[in-house]
Amino acid sequence: MNPDLFQPGLLGLIAIGTALGIVVGAIPGLTGAMLIALSLPLTFAMTGEAALALLVSMYVGSVSGGLITATLLKMPGTPASVITTLDGHPMAASGRPGRALGLGIGASLIGGLVSWVFLVLLARPAATWSTKLSPFDLFALVLVALVSIAAISERERGGLWRGLFSALLGCLFAMPGLHPATGQPRLTFGFVEMNDGFKLLPVLIGLFAFNQIIQDALKPSGSPKESSASQARDSLFLPARDWLRQIANLIRSSVLGTLIGILPGIGANVGSTVAYGAARSLSKEPEKFGTGCDDGIVASESANNATVGGALIPLISLGIPGSVIDAVLLGAFVIHGLQPGPLLFRNHPETVHMVTGSFLLANVVMFFLMLGAARWLVKLSRVPLSWLAPPVIVFCVVGSYALANRMFDVWMMIAFGLFGFIINRLRIPLAPFVIGFVLAPLAEENLSAGLMASGGSWLPIFTEPFALACLVIAATAAILSIRQSAK
Amino acid sequence: MSLSSRANRLIFSIVATLSASIFPAISGDFPDRPIQVIVPFGAGGNSDTIARVIQRVAAEHELLPQPLVIQNVPGAGGTIGSRRALHAEPDGYTLLFLHEGIITARYSGAASWSWNDFTPIAATGRNGGVIAVAEDSRFQNLNDLLMAIAENPDTVTFATNIGAPAHFWAMRLENTKPGARFRYVQSGGGAARFHSLKGGHVEATAFSVSEFLSYRDGGLRALAVLAENRDPVLSEIPTAREQGIDVVSSNLQCWWAPKGTSPENIAVIANALEAAMHTTEFREFADSQQIEPLFLSGPELETELSNREAEIAQVAPRAIAGLPNVPLFLAILTVTAGIGSFVVRPATQQGMVADSTLLRRRSVALVILTIGYVAILALVPIPFLWPTFVFLLLAGALLRDQRHSKSAMAAFVGFSALIAFGLPRLFESVFGISLP
Structure with missing residues (x-):
């Protein structure tokens, strides 16, 4: 690793970046992408390496917080x-918040x-492999993700259908706006504001933050979920044997996360x-x-x-962003006169080392900061609703406004908050909705690109081995969970 | 729809008047307050980077008495931001920074306005274009490629962002050979196009010179540069003209003001931009990004833009057949409605506890309060601070569970004040975003 990394100034930057990332990640309505995009102008005065160390730390913190x-x-x-x-x-609600946080x-x-x-x-071999995936392959891969999210919310009879319904609703809401391939407006019903469709941030803030506050207001005071979750003071530290039991799961999940992070356009969720x-x-x-x-x-x-480490692989080796945050990071490279790609390894090896080194350090810093701050945050969650809700709503408003400096997004946020409230009441899970909403444009763009390249033929999706394998996996997963939920 | 933008404009103009009365201008010279520059793309993109470098250089060298404030209004290929600038007050305090996409958006049907619905201020740089293939491609030069698409139209795939300037470069190449047609494949930014080319998913694409330089070592072959003369850093690559194909094109980075802005104010900004371009900092930046530091303004710029529009108008994007679009929407809608019809049942059937009337009233009141707060922010021209402070107090009072002690109430008022005062400070000074 580059010895330069251990300069006190840089370590300070990594600590600040990670801490800010954790705070922003923990506040619904503020996201890592926003923090990093908004901090970008502040890094003009720094060297490229210092700026990347700060921004990568924010990325790590925001995914963890x-x-x-x-x-x-x-929330x-x-x-x-x-x-x-x-x-x-x-787990937290059943009186073991320390254990839940410690595990996380x-x-x-x-x-x-x-x-x-x-x-x-x-970095190099994986990036070489991912360029071999054709648009149809990526489309099929997204289908696998969609089916698996729908299947996850299944907990009782008919759960898969409720999950699928939610995921498909998400896909529908993703469709208005500009067509992802041709750039033509569609389904905007004459509203020019709708040319950009429903944007992720207002939708997310509405569904997960504003909706939550309305629901909290409906619960009797004095016994909101979070207070029962925070009263217990169990330890954050788990016995070693509990961790040993998780080894297979830890390694499998980390490897899966890394591999998915490498694939372009598919993020941490x-x-x-x-x-x-x-x-x-x-x-x-199972x-x-x-529970x-x-x-x-x-x-x-x-x-x-x-996925953060995984997504950095195509970012630094090919300059292909794997998520919204990576797209912002790509901008950070360019602003500081560094172009990620094969050239970066040759011309600026110290930058590659700085990115990988600060990623490692940020993870370690994150671990200690979160362990230290979790207790404080447990206390924070005992703050009564009257103290918590008003600022959260103000953050929702400010966060949706700051995205593109327009009030339209704030109205959207409120509309989606109410929408989320209604579908929650109808016992439709929200997570598949969001995943469907995020993945639908990606699926459609890749499907369109594939169809444009094949001249309108759907055949390649069944003849390309990787795409076919994905389709088989998606179909098997769906059939299995239908049979499971019918039992 | 135009309600919110009109309201924003109203707020902006009234806040402007207020601040102008608080900070009296020195003999009313333009500009006497910060100038807002709309960048219709996200922070960190190519356009944003150029705008911010110019903003920084202008501030460091004091080229304008007031700062330029960059406002990112991303979305819909730049048309959301350009539309906002189109309807802004033509007083010189709202500008737009947008490349040739302002013309191509009009001709691809994404926008109903074009460059002459604005007053052009200046062009600050030009990005050249390169037509490229993979290094193991069967095409050795531009003529190979164009012969192939003339003999077998619609067989050679070309990656581009549909409707973007590069799409129009390719269509102009088609126009030089009768019957020639590429098969266009949608592919986002430069990195995505490189990826498609390297993965063998498409056969040809277009890059800007800086994009090409950064991907060249990944295994690319340039067939032609679309400039008048060879590029100094790519001197081995012939121009299209040298190969007998008369297509010269590039992407011009331009600054725009709403139509009706006074020529004096336009001149003030144009002079500042020209001075910014002559600084060493900007030169170094332009060199590193392979941006040709071309400066144009006034009639010269208008002629250039008219020529470019005429070239773009010669070609028209073909409709792309066979893409699932509205039929796909209807199909998903049908399936969703089908599943929904037996999945959606009212919660009360599942034995949930009914909410108490009091609590239901409380949450309805909270929603109404929030809507009222946002409506005041959107429609009433007062600073963010006061409605926020009042909203925090009212919402806190609404949600409190029992009578608070006096000290707790005092603490809450202090806490609300801190947020109401602190947030705009934080966003304006740290993040550079002005709140409504």
Whole structure:
């Protein structure tokens, strides 16, 4: 590793970046992408290496910070920790918030470390492989992710259908706006504001933050979920044998997360979804998932941190961003006169080392900061609703406005908050909606690109081996969970 | 729809008037307050980077008495931001920074306005274009490629962002040979196009010179540069003209003001931009990004833009057949409705506890309060601070569970004030975003 990394100034930057990332990740409505995009102008005065160290640390922090609110408040601060709510919150609500947080924080560290190893070893070979995927292959891969998210919310009879319904609704809401391939407006009903469609951030803030506040206001005062989750003061530190039991799960989830992170355009949320699904289908007690089991938290949190390292692989070796945050990081490289790609390894090896080194250090810093701050954040969650809700709403408004400086997004946020409230009342899960909403444009863009290249023929999807394999996996997963839920 | 933008404009103009009365201008010279520059792309993109370098250089060298404030209004290929600038007050305090996409958006049907619905201020740089294939491609030069698409139209795939300037470069190449047609494949940014080319998913594409330089070592072969003369850093690559194909094109980075802005104000900004371009910092940046530091303004710029528009107007994008679009939407809608019809059942059937009337009223009141707060922010021209402070107090009072002690209430008022005062500070000074 580059010895320059251990300059006190740089270590300070990494600590600041990680801490800010954790705070932003923990606050629903503020996301890592926003923090990094907004901090970018502040890095003009720094060297390229220092700027990247700061921004990569923010990335690591923001993916990790979400687990605190996801566990204690059932409010995922970022989409990356949507899956953590499934088991983290039930465990915290049953009086073991320390254990839930300890598992999540430890798993995050392991996920980060495992993906760092991949980052250092695999940057070149993995990137060479991913360029071989055709648009049809990517489309089929996205279908696998969609089916698996729909299957995850299944917990009772008919659950898969409810999950599918939610995922398809998400796809429908993703369609208005500009066609992802031709750029023509569609389904905008004459509203020019709708040319940009429903944007992720207002939708997410509305569904997960504003909706949550309305629901909290409906609960009797004095006994909101979070207070029962925070009263117990159990230890954050787990016995070693509990960790030993998770080794297979930790490694599998971290590797899955890393591999999914490498694939262009698929972010941390899909990583945690797939790892969670894999952990459950391989578990001897799949019925325990969703009720607050160790395995669920470990799978989700190790995988989402692992996607960060995975996503850095195509970013630095080919300049292909794997997620929204990576797209912003790519901009950071360019602003500082560095072009990620094969040239970067030759001309600026110190930059490659700086990125990988600060990724490793940020994970370690994250671990200690989160362990230290979790207790404080547990206390924070005991703050009464009257103190918590008003500022959260103000943050929702400010966060949606700041995205593109327009009030239209704020109105959208409120509309989606009410929409989320209604579909929650109808017992439709929200996570598949968000995943469908994020993945639909990606699926459509790749499908369109594939069809444009094949001159309109759908045949390649069944003749390309990788695409066909993905379709078979998706179909098998769907059939299995239909049979399981029919039992 | 135009309500919010009109309201924003109203707020902006009234806040502007207020601040102008608080900080009296020195003899009313333009500019006497910060100038807002709309960059219709996300922070960190190519356009954003150029705008921010110019902003920084202008501030460091004090080229303008007031700062330029970059406002990112991304979305819909730049048309959301350009539309906002189109309807802004033509007072010189709202500008737009957008490349030739302002013309191509009009001709691809994404926007109903074009460059002459704005007043052009200046062009600050030009990005050249390169037509490239993979290094193991069967095409050795531009003529090979164009012969192939003339003999077998619609067989050679070409990766581009549909409707972007590069798409129009390719269509102009087609126009030089009768019957020639590429098969266009949608592919986002430069990195994605490189990826498609290397993966063998497409046969040809277009890059800007800087994109080409950064991917060249990944195994690319340039067939032609679309400039008048060979590029100094790519001197081994012939121009299209040298190969007998008369297509010269590039992407011009331009600054725009809403139509009706006074010529004096336009001149002030144009002079500042020209001075910014002559600084060493900008030169170094332009060199590193392979941006040709061309400066154009006034009639010269208008002629150039008219020529470019005429070239773009010669070609028209073909409709791309066979893509699932609205039928796909309807198909998903049908399936969703089908599943929904037996999945969606009211919650009360599942034995959920009914909410107490009091709590239901409380949450309805909270929603109404929030809507009222946002409506005031959107429609009433007062600073962010006051409605936020009042909203925090009212919402806190609404949600409190029992009578708070006096000290707790005092603490809450202090806490609300801290947020109401602190947030705009934080966003304006740290993040550079002005709140409504």
